Amino acid sequence: LEAEFSVEPEIPEGAFTTTATLREFIDAHNASLPALLSADDIKALLEEYNATLPSQMPLGASVDETYASYEQLPEEFQRIENGTKHTATAMKACIKEYNVTLPAPVKTSGSRDALLEQLAIINPDLVAQEAQKSSPLKVSGTKADLIQAVKSVNPAVVF
Numbered sequence: 001l002e003a004e005f006s007v008e009p010e011i012p013e014g015a016f017t018t019t020a021t022l023r024e025f026i027d028a029h030n031a032s033l034p035a036l037l038s039a040d041d042i043k044a045l046l047e048e049y050n051a052t053l054p055s056q057m058p059l060g061a062s063v064d065e066t067y068a069s070y071e072q073l074p075e076e077f078q079r080i081e082n083g084t085k086h087t088a089t090a091m092k093a094c095i096k097e098y099n100v101t102l103p104a105p106v107k108t109s110g111s112r113d114a115l116l117e118q119l120a121i122i123n124p125d126l127v128a129q130e131a132q133k134s135s136p137l138k139v140s141g142t143k144a145d146l147i148q149a150v151k152s153v154n155p156a157v158v159f
Contacts, residue, residue, distance in 0.1 A: 014158065033134050039111070050105040057098060059095055069091075070095060077097060078094060080094065
C-alpha cells in the first residue's frame with residue numbers, strides 16, 4: 001500500500017485538450033468560410049454608386065453665379081417668366097426645387113453594419129447574399145468561450 005500509483009487518463013484521438021488546439025480548429029474553420037465583404041469593400045461600392053449620381057446645382061454666392069446655375073437647370077425647373085426680373089431669391093428657389101428631386105447620396109462612413117444598411121438601399125441582393133454567409137468564430141475569450149464556439153459548429157467534438 002506504500003506504493004503510489006496513478007492512472008493516466010486516456011485521451012481520445014482528436015480530442016481538444018488545450019486552448020491552442022481549440023484555436024487551431026477555429027482558425028481552420030474560419031479559413032474555410034467564404035470571405036465577408038470588408039468595411040473598405042462596402043465603402044468602395046457606396047462611393048462608386050455616389051459617383052454616378054448627378055451633383056446638386058450650387059446656389060451661388062453672387063447673383064451672377066446663381067444665374068449661371070439657374071440657366072443650367074432643366075427647362076421644367078426654369079419657372080421665372082421671360083421678361084420678368086430674375087431675382088436671386090426666385091432663382092435660388094428654382095435651384096432648390098431641382099436639387100430636392102435628385103437622389104441623395106448614401107453615407108460612406110460608420111461601422112460595417114451601418115455601411116451594410118446603406119448598401120441595402122442600392123444593392124439589396126448583394127446584402128442578402130452577404131447575410132447568407134456564416135460569420136467567423138471568435139478567436140478570443142476564455143477557454144470556455146472557445147469551447148462554446150467550437151461546439152456551435154461541431155457538436156460531436158470531444159474535449
